[in-house]
Amino acid sequence: MKILVCISHVPDTTSKINFVDDSSAFDKNGVQFIINPNDEFGLTRAIWLQQKQQAEVTAITVGEVSCEPTLRKCLAIGANRAFRIDIKPTDGFQVAQQLSAHCKKENYDLIIAGRESIDYNGGMVPGMISALMGYNFVTNCMGLEIQGNTAKAKREIDGGIESICCALPLVIGAQKGLVEEKDLIIPNMRGIMQARQKSLTVLPANESQVKSSISKFEKPAPKGEVKMVDANQIDHLIELLHNEAKVI
Amino acid sequence: MGILIYTESDNGKFKKSALELASYGRTIADQLGVELIAVSFNHKDSQTLGHYGVERVIQISDPSLENFTAKPYAANLAAVAEENDVKLLILSSSANAKYLAPLLAVSLSAGYASNVVELPEYIQPLTVKRSCFTNKAFSTCILENEVNIIGLSSNSYGIRENTKEIVAVDKSVTPRETNLVVENIEKSSGEVSIADADIVVSGGRGLKGPENWHLIEDLASTLGAATACSKPVSDMGWRPHSEHVGQTGKPVASNLYVAIGVSGAIQHLAGINSSKVKLVINNDPEAPFFKAADYGVVADAFEVVPQLIEKLKIFKNS
Numbered sequence: 001m002k003i004l005v006c007i008s009h010v011p012d013t014t015s016k017i018n019f020v021d022d023s024s025a026f027d028k029n030g031v032q033f034i035i036n037p038n039d040e041f042g043l044t045r046a047i048w049l050q051q052k053q054q055a056e057v058t059a060i061t062v063g064e065v066s067c068e069p070t071l072r073k074c075l076a077i078g079a080n081r082a083f084r085i086d087i088k089p090t091d092g093f094q095v096a097q098q099l100s101a102h103c104k105k106e107n108y109d110l111i112i113a114g115r116e117s118i119d120y121n122g123g124m125v126p127g128m129i130s131a132l133m134g135y136n137f138v139t140n141c142m143g144l145e146i147q148g149n150t151a152k153a154k155r156e157i158d159g160g161i162e163s164i165c166c167a168l169p170l171v172i173g174a175q176k177g178l179v180e181e182k183d184l185i186i187p188n189m190r191g192i193m194q195a196r197q198k199s200l201t202v203l204p205a206n207e208s209q210v211k212s213s214i215s216k217f218e219k220p221a222p223k224g225e226v227k228m229v230d231a232n233q234i235d236h237l238i239e240l241l242h243n244e245a246k247v248i
Numbered sequence: 249m250g251i252l253i254y255t256e257s258d259n260g261k262f263k264k265s266a267l268e269l270a271s272y273g274r275t276i277a278d279q280l281g282v283e284l285i286a287v288s289f290n291h292k293d294s295q296t297l298g299h300y301g302v303e304r305v306i307q308i309s310d311p312s313l314e315n316f317t318a319k320p321y322a323a324n325l326a327a328v329a330e331e332n333d334v335k336l337l338i339l340s341s342s343a344n345a346k347y348l349a350p351l352l353a354v355s356l357s358a359g360y361a362s363n364v365v366e367l368p369e370y371i372q373p374l375t376v377k378r379s380c381f382t383n384k385a386f387s388t389c390i391l392e393n394e395v396n397i398i399g400l401s402s403n404s405y406g407i408r409e410n411t412k413e414i415v416a417v418d419k420s421v422t423p424r425e426t427n428l429v430v431e432n433i434e435k436s437s438g439e440v441s442i443a444d445a446d447i448v449v450s451g452g453r454g455l456k457g458p459e460n461w462h463l464i465e466d467l468a469s470t471l472g473a474a475t476a477c478s479k480p481v482s483d484m485g486w487r488p489h490s491e492h493v494g495q496t497g498k499p500v501a502s503n504l505y506v507a508i509g510v511s512g513a514i515q516h517l518a519g520i521n522s523s524k525v526k527l528v529i530n531n532d533p534e535a536p537f538f539k540a541a542d543y544g545v546v547a548d549a550f551e552v553v554p555q556l557i558e559k560l561k562i563f564k565n566s
């Protein structure tokens with residue numbers, strides 16, 4: 001089984017979000033980058049399939065050279081090899097096209113991408129890859145078992161869980177539940193040493209289109225002062241929620 | 249040329265998001281002077297859609313569409329869009345809409361902006377504001393394509409009545425082969441889902457253990473609210489993962505978000521920021537959540553929540 005895990009290189013969750021260049025670009029100054037959390041759940045699930053079902057796991061990212069430490073981390077976690085498609089990612093469609101062009105040459109059985117990234121939150125890359133490849137697709141995927149050519153997947157829906165059965169090849173939009181938080185693999189010294197020997201290949205970009213662009217960023221307007229209510233005045237609190245906030 | 253909305257229903261009723269899409273689509277249709285068209289699957293209630301400004305509803309009913317499956321639904325929406333020369337499609341932010349939107353975008357060669365929070369700033373070229381960095385920021389996104397799709401953030405526009413004369417048209421299904429089968433749907437019984445809730449009541453580690461969750465559940469049922477929790481609470485198995493909200497969990501965009509015993513870590517706040525009003529109950533006056541709250545009560549949850557439930561019951565009955 002050949003598995004591709006698509007990795008997005010995103011600011012750490014504790015990062016302060018600021019913008020530069022006339023609010024047209026994210027300020028990377030002093031920001032730590034990590035594997036997008038949804039992608040990391042997917043990567044860990046892939047590593048389990050490697051350990052238990054002899055899958056070969058490839059990590060890939062579309063991005064510039066600054067993403068390479070994130071790919072090295074994927075190798076240290078256990079991916080067999082890594083690719084970086086050398087182009088600055090600008091929109092979800094372009095990224096999906098770049099990834100699909102690679103997938104067309106490799107015949108992966110399973111393609112895993114995070115349900116959405118925590119930076120641009122587009123939520124479109126896995127679905128667009130599936131559409132461009134003509135593969136099956138399950139997003140919000142919180143459980144996956146593979147036997148032969150058949151996948152059993154669980155999808156989180158609003159207010160429930162759906163069980164899906166389909167044939168490979170399959171694209172999933174990964175999220176927590178696929179593995180648990182405690183299952184995430186922290187690379188050990190051996191993994192880090194091995195990662196240095198593994199191949200990280202830079203691929204030239206293919207031709208792709210862009211369907212959207214960002215003209216500016218802004219931060220939410222500062223919010224008003226909090227109104228503190230004394231714990232002995234719960235009636236007053238209810239009145240505020242009813243008459244002032246009008247939410248109950 | 250018209251605007252197309254995909255209206256979702258549940259238990260034989262349009263979802264609130266469907267009416268919000270109609271209201272939002274109506275406003276844009278008026279700006280452009282074009283028709284607002286809706287598509288509904290296996291549900292017929294044109295009158296309700298007419299109330300919110302839809303002028304034509306295309307109703308597709310077929311046993312194969314009984315359970316939502318993304319590819320067949322996307323194929324049917326694409327067929328309607330093409331037949332009617334639609335240039336703008338508007339979808340909700342439900343799990344199902346977000347599932348099919350990227351498929352639809354590829355099949356229509358359309359641009360797609362998800363999590364849009366306002367009316368478009370410009371129509372030509374289509375310029376929309378969307379939330380990004382998990383609600384820590386907004387971006388202005390320009391879509392210069394012949395056909396575009398907007399995914400509207402839930403509860404960002406509201407529902408506005410604007411009655412129009414509506415025509416209902418039945419259309420036969422566009423068949424789409426798929427070997428993907430939905431074998432089972434397990435609904436969390438009777439509760440309001442976080443995505444659809446007006447009010448969400450959330451508990452953190454301050455509640456000390458799962459045995460105390462009746463406080464959260466009772467308060468939620470008194471308010472008709474959905475229940476949620478912080479990440480450590482779901483990681484420890486006190487509550488199901490489906491309740492985990494925040495940057496790595498579900499987003500919350502309710503009218504009222506009540507946080508009890510939640511400290512207000514940056515990753516938690518990121519996900520719940522777009523809720524309109526936040527009430528925080530915490531026994532630590534220094535808890536960071538108070539800085540992000542609209543209303544705050546410094547108190548021991550075990551003392552104040554039972555009182556709040558009692559008094560709310562009296563308020564509801566009065």
Ligand SMILES: Cc1cc2nc3c(=O)[nH]c(=O)nc-3n(C[C@H](O)[C@H](O)[C@H](O)COP(=O)(O)OP(=O)(O)OC[C@H]3O[C@@H](n4cnc5c(N)ncnc54)[C@H](O)[C@@H]3O)c2cc1C
Pocket residue numbers: 013037451452453454455477478479480481492493494495496497508509510511512513514515516519529530531532535547548549550
């Ligand atoms: C990569 C990453 C992603 C993350 N994503 C998320 C996410 O999506 N969602 C999320 O929630 N967290 C997330 N976190 C975790 C986050 O950093 C916090 O650790 C977490 O939100 C804290 O949960 P808590 O508020 O329940 O617990 P705590 O921080 O332990 O806070 C408990 C609070 O309860 C109060 N308290 C205690 N006793 C009482 C009482 N008797 N009455 C009233 N109040 C009381 C305390 O004063 C305290 O403020 C993430 C972390 C990382 C590193």
